Amino acid sequence: MSDTQITDSRYSWMRLGLTLAVATIANVGMWAIIVIMPSVEAEFSAGRAEAAMPYTLTMIGFALGNFILGRVVDRFGVTTALIGAACGIAGGFAVATLSTSIFMLSAAQLLVGFASAVGFGPLIADISHWFVRRRGIAVALVASGNYLSGAIWPTVLAEMLQTTGWRSVYLFMAGVTLAGVIPLALALRRRVPDATHAAAQATSLLNARSSGLSPRALQYLLGLAGIGCCVAMSMPQVHIVSYSVDLGFGPTAGAQMLALMLMGGVGSRIVSGLLADRLGGVKTLLIGSSLQTLALFLYLPSGGLTSLYLVSLVFGLSQGGIVPSYALIVREYMPAREAGARVGFVMMATILGMALGGWLSGAIYDFSGSYRLAFVNGIAWNGMNIAIMLWLLSRSRPRPARLVPA
Template sequence: MNITSRPVGLFYGWFVVAAAFAITFIGFGSAYTFSAFLVPLQAEFGASRGSVSLVFSLAGFLYFGLGVLSGPLADRWGSRSLAVVGMVLVGLGLALAGMARSLTEVYIAYGFGIGLGVGLSYVPVLGTIQRWFIRRRGFASGIAVSGIGVGTLAMPLLAALLIESFGWRGAYFGLGGLAVAVGAGMALLIVNNPRDRGLEPDGDPVQVGGQFQPLKGFAVAAAIKSSRFIGLYVACLFCSFGVFVPFVHLVPYAMDHGVVPNVAVYLLAVIGFGSTAGRFLLGGVADRFGRRLTLLAMYVGMAFAMTIWLIASDPWLLMVFALIYGVFYGGWVALLPAVVMDYFGGRNVGSLIGILYTSVAFGTLIGPSAAGFAYDLSQSYTLPILASVCANIIAVVVFAGTSRELHARDQ
């Protein structure tokens, strides 16, 4: 007869979730302030909207693309040290961007600081969350990545206040200090695996005298050749061409339609509010009704929201778009890591999430900057918004086809 011992007090997995929340809050919150800086950077350096947008695209390409390296490193060495270094790099990159004397220097400082910093921390902490939870994996992942939503809600407003008070350079210095103090400090709470603390996932009782079984899951080579992974990858690739366009261009779009800057930046906060709600609520819904079908609904929802943006010109309709888009975008981000864990197991989850996010990296590199250059040519955002709608529709078709086939095969 096995004797079990039940951990006393709050399950440590929730401290890991809190650390992941703080890291995503700081990392992505800092990145998504960029729309508030776009017009000041244009004015400072006399640059086109497309060339300034490329700053964000380069950073996004790096922080999503670097997961292909940081994920395997975290699987081998753990996530804590990578997350600490990443948050320090975010702070340093923001501070150096505040000292930049040319747009090229902003590319280097912001692109590499935010890009490398978030890239070293994001995928590793998401992979860690998947190991700490089984039954409540979607909910825990939703809380962890809701830091992105809360960061999108709070950080652009903070950036706008800092820009108004201290100018864009002073704002970057302030955000950099916050990144190091909060982000790196909270990263120290991360523990890579519940077994490192003698615990089981979800806080289940530990078998006294028993031995932990090795983590199960696919080998990386086998996983990435599977129809499941290919379907996920292609759907994410198409979706990502449009998914980050609002984070760069919604504020200048609103200003082009007569919305004053201080009100326009609130649209990012509305996306953040909707995103936070989506991450908290839809992760739990997916745990109950199925993460595969819920992820499909996220692609449909983002396509629908983009059609609203296509016809929106007044502040209220723009806020409706921002709220709806935020909910479905937030759910998409929350569900991707959990679906990877569901499909392929925990043995190489960090590596597989990192490889999957290279699709998001390529989409982020192309989408926001292409939207900016399209605006420079036509003085309109109609074409890039319409392209974003079409990209999400393609993602729906790809993911629906592969998931339907796989569901039938699994029966």
């Protein structure tokens, strides 16, 4: 196969499959801590807020890792980034098993979260180089690796936790990460040809000029939009279990609602990817954000168990494709050779938005005594995201990505 025929090729699809496998393993770092949290709380006699600290540090590390490891991918390639991150994940898990306090565990989780980020934004940026006609669905599938990891590993690890304890679970995952990620990383050594980069660069330059914004200014604008959409997204995702308990339905029903969101999110990401291949990232993001706003409105009058299940599914179906759409917009408007850093920055902003929104919704609940104002707050933040996308769409008409002639 010649370099000029590499995009959307059989190799591209094979690489997509390998990348999805890596994402499913590497993202375990952000889910494993949730599984062991009750055991950690009991062992260290920690309060609920203190026991949540390792998860908070995990997400801070995950946010920073998306940006920094994205830069590593730009400079050294995805294989180097993956091997280093696999060692970081395994090392973080190993150090965590030596923890004698919740603070030591939190420090180890910061490393685990940072390294686990390689399975999200950096992999999304890398796979985007290997597709032109089907870039939307390729990005969506790799982004779904995060949800697949959340669907697979907690069940596996929970069963092991009951018989061996959380330290054994972490040592097991350290071994799985090294044994799974490193061989797959070596299979991804091939680099994107210069001709492919040049064609993508020319298209993104025209789009950037049509928007009247520099790449840096557009990056910051997308980051602000990402914070807005994810503050809104975090309200149901972070607080649905607590909301269910407040309404008298119990934590099990809330966990099932969360599972419905994640299942709907996988479907949404795939459908949004197919849609983005026709409409582009900005329009696809607008559709997802508008539907997310509608779902948040539907939560306000929903107080029955059945209605909450249905609205949670609708919410998952609406929001899953939003975050991958940001990566597509970056690829449409920004230099191809800087995709890892640019995508990583915007992914970092969305994760920080989730963290901010989760805390802000709790603070509003403490102030008002209910989640009603928290839903309204999410709708307002999502409105900011929609306004930014409408403004960007009004200023430019994204050109389709150019195929490199064979």
